Amino acid sequence: MANRFNILIHKLAQRRALRRWTDLAKAARNMDLADLRAIRVDARALNRPLREVIHVADSRLMLPLIGSNAIQSPANSDWSYRPELWRGPIEPRGIAAVRTKAKLGTEAMVFHDCKISELTLRQIRNTHEHDLAPFGLTMDVFKFDGTYLSLVLNLPETAVQGLKKKHLLRMDAVVEMEKPLEIFARLNIKHGPNTEQIVRELPLNQDEVMVEFDLAYTRLNEKRAERIWVELIFGGPQMNQIILRDITFSRRPRAEL
Incomplete structure (x- = not known):
């Protein structure tokens, strides 16, 4: 009963506040400048938390849900993973004039040899009905005076736990681009002093x-597998x-002959 009463009081207060600010918006054009200045201070103070609430609500209520780890992995997979860049919000969300070795969250890093960087990276919210990943990554490249551009994704320790030579490691990606280009994926597995690579x-x-x-x-x-990272070379x-709308990794044992 008390809860219903509190909800009623909250709704009445909200209606009163909405009515007040609606009236002030109508009166603002003819208001005294001193009063208008004071009202503007109050409006700006309200605007910040309102915009934050709307931003967080839109982000959490959009589909797919943040944190979703729905992965279409092959049958018999014994490990699957979606990197954090496509799974949840990262900091920073975007970088302009990206320098080499710039980090995106805790798992991704960008490498290039441009003298002048005209590369912009931005994490975006996926909203398509068929999207499984909550987030995507947009790369805007303008003039490029370097010889290479790559995005390195460090996989977690679970990727090497139980890793065998009989395994097939698979990468699935959803890619969009303005014009065709080549993208190579280079798998790196560190085991002891050595590193195995497959392109x-x-x-x-x-x-x-x-x-x-x-x-x-x-x-x-x-017995000495330590870590795995995958380098996307553009x-x-x-x-x-x-x-890059989505990137996922999965692992399964090869069928016995």
């Missing part, structure tokens, strides 16, 4: 793409906008 080109003739890395063709020392990125 695959993403087949970008469709929005949703997939590449697999077969560890049977490596010299992986299973060829000829100048004057282009690249949107």
Whole structure:
């Protein structure tokens, strides 16, 4: 009963405040300048928390939900992962004139050799009905005077736990771009003093793409596997906008022959 009473009082107070600010908005054009200045201070003080509430509410109520880890991994997968950049909000949300080794959250880092950086990165909110990832990454590249541009994704420790040479490591991506370009994915597995590498080109003739890395063709020392990172290498990125809507990784044992 008390809760219903409190809700009623809250609604009445909200209506009264809305009515007051509606009347002030109508009267503002003919109001005395001293009074208008005071009202502006109050309005600005209200505007900040209101905009913050709207921003947080829109972000949390949009689909897919923030923190969603729905992944379409292949059958028999024993590990799957969506990096934090596509799973939840990161800091900073965007970077202009990106310097090499700039970090995006705790797992991603950008590398390039441009003398003058005209690269902008921004985390965006996915809103398409078919999106599984809550967030995406937009890369705007203007003039590019370097020879390479890459995005490094460090995978968590769980990626190497139980890792065997019989495993297939798969990367799924949803990619959009203004004009065609080449994107390569380089898998790196550190085991002891050595690092195994496998390079695959993403087949970008469709929005949703997939590449697999077969560890049977490596010299992986299973007992000494320490960490895994994947480097996305963008060829000829100048004057282009690249949107990575989603990136996920999964692992499954190869079928026995």
